[in-house]
Amino acid sequence: MSATLEDLRSEHEAEFIGPKLLALVERVARATALSYPRSYSGVGVWNDESIADALQGWVADRLWGRRDLTNLLAGAASLSALRSGLTRSFSQYLTSRRERTSATNLYARTVKMLRTDATFAPVGISSKPNEQLWTLASDPKTGPSTADLHTRLVAAAALTNDDLNVVRYGATSLKSSPVLREPTLKVFLEHLLAQLGALTPADIIEIMRRRFGLLEPESVELVAELDAPEPSPHDIASQSLITQSVAARLNHDDSRLLSTLAAEEDLKAAAKACATTDSAIRAAYKRMEMLVIEEAVEPSEVDHICGLILGLLHPESRNSV
Amino acid sequence: MDQLCPVPVDWLDYLEGRSKFAAGLENHLAGCPACRVLLATLEATPIAALPNDWASSFRGRLDGVWHEERPQTPARAEFWFSASRYELPGEAALNNGGGFALPSFSYENMNRTLLLVIGDPEPQHGFDWVDVVPVLSDVERATETDYVFSATDSSLNAPWRAMFAHQTKVDRGQLDTRVGSLLGNGIEALHSVLDDNGDESRWGFPLEDIYDPRGYEAEDFEDCLRALRTPWLLVSEAASTAGTASNVFVLRPPGPENPTERTSDKSGQLLWLQPRLAPPEMVAAFAAASEERKPGLWELDASAFRLVGRLKLNKQTGFLAFSVCEVELRLASRLRLVVRTAEAEYASEAFAPVLDTSVPIARGLAPSAVHQLGAEVVS
Numbered sequence: 001m002s003a004t005l006e007d008l009r010s011e012h013e014a015e016f017i018g019p020k021l022l023a024l025v026e027r028v029a030r031a032t033a034l035s036y037p038r039s040y041s042g043v044g045v046w047n048d049e050s051i052a053d054a055l056q057g058w059v060a061d062r063l064w065g066r067r068d069l070t071n072l073l074a075g076a077a078s079l080s081a082l083r084s085g086l087t088r089s090f091s092q093y094l095t096s097r098r099e100r101t102s103a104t105n106l107y108a109r110t111v112k113m114l115r116t117d118a119t120f121a122p123v124g125i126s127s128k129p130n131e132q133l134w135t136l137a138s139d140p141k142t143g144p145s146t147a148d149l150h151t152r153l154v155a156a157a158a159l160t161n162d163d164l165n166v167v168r169y170g171a172t173s174l175k176s177s178p179v180l181r182e183p184t185l186k187v188f189l190e191h192l193l194a195q196l197g198a199l200t201p202a203d204i205i206e207i208m209r210r211r212f213g214l215l216e217p218e219s220v221e222l223v224a225e226l227d228a229p230e231p232s233p234h235d236i237a238s239q240s241l242i243t244q245s246v247a248a249r250l251n252h253d254d255s256r257l258l259s260t261l262a263a264e265e266d267l268k269a270a271a272k273a274c275a276t277t278d279s280a281i282r283a284a285y286k287r288m289e290m291l292v293i294e295e296a297v298e299p300s301e302v303d304h305i306c307g308l309i310l311g312l313l314h315p316e317s318r319n320s321v
Numbered sequence: 322m323d324q325l326c327p328v329p330v331d332w333l334d335y336l337e338g339r340s341k342f343a344a345g346l347e348n349h350l351a352g353c354p355a356c357r358v359l360l361a362t363l364e365a366t367p368i369a370a371l372p373n374d375w376a377s378s379f380r381g382r383l384d385g386v387w388h389e390e391r392p393q394t395p396a397r398a399e400f401w402f403s404a405s406r407y408e409l410p411g412e413a414a415l416n417n418g419g420g421f422a423l424p425s426f427s428y429e430n431m432n433r434t435l436l437l438v439i440g441d442p443e444p445q446h447g448f449d450w451v452d453v454v455p456v457l458s459d460v461e462r463a464t465e466t467d468y469v470f471s472a473t474d475s476s477l478n479a480p481w482r483a484m485f486a487h488q489t490k491v492d493r494g495q496l497d498t499r500v501g502s503l504l505g506n507g508i509e510a511l512h513s514v515l516d517d518n519g520d521e522s523r524w525g526f527p528l529e530d531i532y533d534p535r536g537y538e539a540e541d542f543e544d545c546l547r548a549l550r551t552p553w554l555l556v557s558e559a560a561s562t563a564g565t566a567s568n569v570f571v572l573r574p575p576g577p578e579n580p581t582e583r584t585s586d587k588s589g590q591l592l593w594l595q596p597r598l599a600p601p602e603m604v605a606a607f608a609a610a611s612e613e614r615k616p617g618l619w620e621l622d623a624s625a626f627r628l629v630g631r632l633k634l635n636k637q638t639g640f641l642a643f644s645v646c647e648v649e650l651r652l653a654s655r656l657r658l659v660v661r662t663a664e665a666e667y668a669s670e671a672f673a674p675v676l677d678t679s680v681p682i683a684r685g686l687a688p689s690a691v692h693q694l695g696a697e698v699v700s
Contacts, residue, residue, distance in 0.1 A: 002339070016382040022373050024330075030368045031329035035359055052371040064379055065472075066458035067479040070387050074500070075433040077405055081541065087328040088539055096461045149522075213526035215461055248359035252326045255355035290534075313354045 005079045012073050017059070025063065028086045029055040033094070037245045037295055038238075040094045042101070058093040096215065103214040106180065110208070111201050113186060120189065123198045135198040136190065145197035152203070155195040156188075156211040164188055180212075233297050243308040246291045254284040255313060261285070262310040325540065326353060332360050387477065389498035395438045395451055398508050400477060402433040403545070404497035409552050413446040413559065421563035424555055428548045432541060433497060436549075437483050439515060442493060446556055449493040455546060456481040462535045463525025465633060466688070468514050470523075474507030482525065485514075486689060489550040517685075527633060591659055591695040594619040594628065618646060619694050625652035628674060628696060632660075632688040635679070641686040642679040643669070643694070650674065652698075658682055659695040671699040 003011075003020040011018040017025075033041070033051045041050040063069035068089045076082035114120045114134045121140055123133035135141040147155070164184045180188060192207065193199060199207075208214060234242065250258065261270040261281055271278045285306070292305045311317060327346060334340040350356055379385075395401055406429035412420050440452030458479055460469050466486035472478050477500065503511055513519050528536050538546075596619055620629040629647035634640075643658050658669040660682050667683035674680070 002341075013383075013386055015380050016385050017376060017379050022376050026371050026373065027333055028328075028330045030371065031333035031363060034362055034366050034368070035329050046366065046368075048369050048371060051368055055371060055373075056375050059376065059379060062458070064382070064385055065479070067385060067387070067477060068458055070385060071435060071458065071479075074387065074389070074402060075435065077430045077432045081432050083330055084328050084539075084541065087330065092459050092462070096459075099461070210526075244358060244362055248355055248362055250355040252349075252353050252355065255353060255358075259354040312358060315354075 002079075005073075005076065005082060008079075008082070009073050012069065017063070017069065021069070024083075025059065025069075025086060025090075026055060028083065029058060029090055032087050032090050035245060035248045036091075036094055037242050039295065040098050042097065054090075054094065054097075057097065058090050062089050062093050100215045103209070103216075106185075106208070106214070107201075107205050109182075109185065110189065110204060113182075113189065114201065117186065119186065120193070126200075130202045131200050133198040133200055134193065134204075136193045139194065141198040143198065145199055145203070147196045149206075152192075152196055152207050153210055155192060156207050158195070159188060159191055233301060234295075239301065239305055239308065242292070242295045243305055243312055246288065246295070246305070247309050247312050249291060250288060250313075254287055257281050257284040258288060258310060259313040259315055262314040263316075326356055329359060329363070332356065332363055336360070336363055385478075387500040389500055391498055394442060395493070395496055395499065396502075397438055397441055398503040398511055399438045399499050400456070400475065400501045400503075401436050401438060401453070401496045402498050402500060403431075403436055403491070403549055404495055405429065405431050405433050407492070407495050407548075407552070409555065410447075413448065413556050415446065415560065415563060419563075421559055423559050426551060426555055431548055432545055434542070434545045434549065435500070436491070436496070437481070437503075437511075438496075439488070439511065446560055448552075448556060450490040450553060451493060451496065452488065453491055453496075453549075454483045454485055454488045455542075455549075456483050457542075458482075460525075464535050465524050465527045467525045468510075468519060468523050469525065470503065470507050470510065473504075474510060475503045476501040487546050487550075488689060489546075490553040491549055492552050495549060495552065528631065591697045592621055592623050594621040594694045594696060596694075619643075620647075621696060625698055626650050626656065626674075626696075628656070632691055632694065633679070634687055635681070640681040641667075641683050641688065641691075642681045644679045645674050645676055648674045648676055655699040656696050657699050659697065660686065660691050661693040661695070662686065662690045663692060 003024070008021055008024065011020050030051055033046055033054055036046075038045050041054065043050050043053075068085075072082055072085040072089065076085055111129065119137055120134050121137040123135050123140070123142060123144075126132040133144055145152075164180060164187065188208075189204070192204060209216065247255070257270070257274055257276065257280065260273050261267065261284075264270040264273055267278050267281055271281055274281070288309060289302060289306055292302050292309070296302045296305060327349060331340065331342070331346065335343055335346050340346060350360065389402070406427070408427035409423055409425070411423055411425070413423050414420050435456050436453040437456050438451055438453055442449040442451050444450075456470075458481060460480045460482045463469050463482040464486075467482035467484055470481045470483065472480045475481070510520060510523065514523075525535075618629055618631055621627070627647065627649040628645070630643050630645045633642055633644050635642050641660070655671045655673050657671045658680060660667045667686065669680050669682045672680050
């Protein structure tokens with residue numbers, strides 16, 4: 001017998017999280033995790049261990065840390081609304097955890113570049129890597145920059161996204177990949193140090209976070225030895241998993257329109273079959289593409305994976321990759 | 322259209338024979354390719370029951386449970402849950418003693434939304450109106466119109482983004498229970514933001530474009546916001562129709578110069594853009610009736626040009642700017658934007674609209690203050 005909303009509220013008021021609530025949140029985590037690509041697992045695969053890890057992190061960070069459990073139980077008008085709210089909370093946890101990892105990767109690569117590229121030179125010696133001042137070897141400074149935050153942000157904004165080939169939202173951008181690749185990361189760092197004087201990694205991270213709208217890094221020590229590789233394109237198996245996860249997270253209307261597009265292989269014919277407009281189908285395709293862009297590493301992957309998704313959504317598909 | 326899919330745990334229940342709604346789920350499955358893919362994924366990846374011994378550290382943590390109270394009057398800086406049911410009475414009173422009829426409006430069994438009270442109740446037309454902003458805990462999604470409070474800023478011990486783009490007035494009867502309040506630093510932060518002097522670092526980052534997922538909220542949440550703002554909109558509109566000398570500004574779906582009509586776009590003729598997600602206080606009838614999900618854009622498809630964009634307050638320059646998201650110039654090359662607020666009208670310089678650029682309009686004007694946004698062709 002499933003617990004009612006009142007059962008769950010009573011249990012929450014008595015012990016915050018008891019067996020009934022735990023059973024529900026565990027099932028939400030198990031089911032929801034599998035609708036996301038394995039890159040969201042943190043270890044490259046969804047299995048008992050990685051889902052248990054995500055469940056524990058979610059409870060600690062969101063259900064307890066942000067009082068999501070209390071808020072959702074108090075606000076939900078029905079058990080169904082509670083289940084939807086918990087699903088959303090878990091999805092947000094997975095997404096922000098992945099974005100934070102991606103941002104941390106960029107910050108780590110920044111520190112590594114400062115330490116290994118002869119363009120940059122340390123100012124004195126600090127026992128804490130985050131407090132080590134860095135300057136340009138060609139124009140060394142002896143003390144920390146005195147520029148305030150506003151001045152720093154104005155300097156950072158002087159190089160446009162186009163100047164930096166920033167990897168962001170957009171038809172050919174890849175949001176979750178590191179924002180800057182190696183050549184432009186170096187250009188950006190040189191620019192900051194030239195304009196502002198000597199900065200610490202902590203200074204640079206704060207500037208980058210605000211300039212590129214990134215999350216704060218994970219609480220790890222940013223040392224040069226931290227593994228922070230450039231992303232590499234997905235293999236066929238990974239592309240198949242991305243295909244499946246994106247298809248599973250399309251909304252009902254979009255999946256229906258795209259399924260018809262796959263069957264008709266023609267925009268106008270699909271629009272006619274669905275009694276809708278060309279632009280409605282284009283918009284559905286664009287939303288699918290944006291989900292793919294979240295996962296793809298190279299722009300060339302996007303079209304390929306979109307094609308795989310249409311194949312999967314085809315009415316005659318067996319709906320598995 | 323707009324059929325919502327079951328959540329993944331519904332399909333897990335279905336697969337394990339635990340669903341009470343199996344017939345309905347099967348009916349949905351027949352018409353939903355996405356859910357068929359999800360079901361296949363769940364079938365292909367069996368996961369055992371997960372260990373949960375770690376949960377003992379949270380068991381019995383009653384300091385995480387909120388206590389709901391029902392004081393008579395809400396006060397600034399308090400957190401309240403909205404009521405799950407509300408009915409607008411049939412009549413309201415004019416300030417000069419007369420009365421006017423109100424349209425029928427009610428809701429019930431609605432999710433309760435957590436609201437931050439930002440003003441003291443103001444009596445008008447027989448109602449006690451309270452200024453509120455909804456708050457959500459997903460602070461990573463904060464945009465430039467969300468002000469972030471940290472976990473130590475309130476007695477709720479959780480971080481919040483206060484969604485000022487959704488600021489509205491609610492009747493006292495739409496508020497149910499008080500669960501907490503801002504504390505020292507939080508109260509100071511609220512006062513400073515209300516004085517237009519908030520800590521810049523507490524605002525979120527601007528939306529990237531119309532596909533930025535932060536520009537969209539969950540449909541059930543948007544439904545709640547729509548229901549919450551509707552009573553004030555309806556009362557205000559009815560009051561203005563009844564001819565009261567209301568100090569609430571007159572609410573109209575964009576103008577007698579209806580912007581939805583395609584016009585001749587003569588040079589100098591002002592055409593009105595239509596809000597896709599207007600600040601809620603702008604378009605009462607639309608807000609009350611529309612079921613469409615709305616991404617915060619203004620748009621106009623005229624014969625001379627098509628223009629879609631978003632109003633943003635540039636925190637660096639202090640200028641309200643129009644960010645161009647889509648543009649198609651047919652018979653025009655230069656435009657001028659005109660913004661109307663309750664008190665004044667502002668105009669931009671003439672400009673050639675270019676995708677992904679911003680056009681400054683007026684200094685110190687918040688997007689939520691804009692009633693109407695127009696564009697005219699400049700020869």
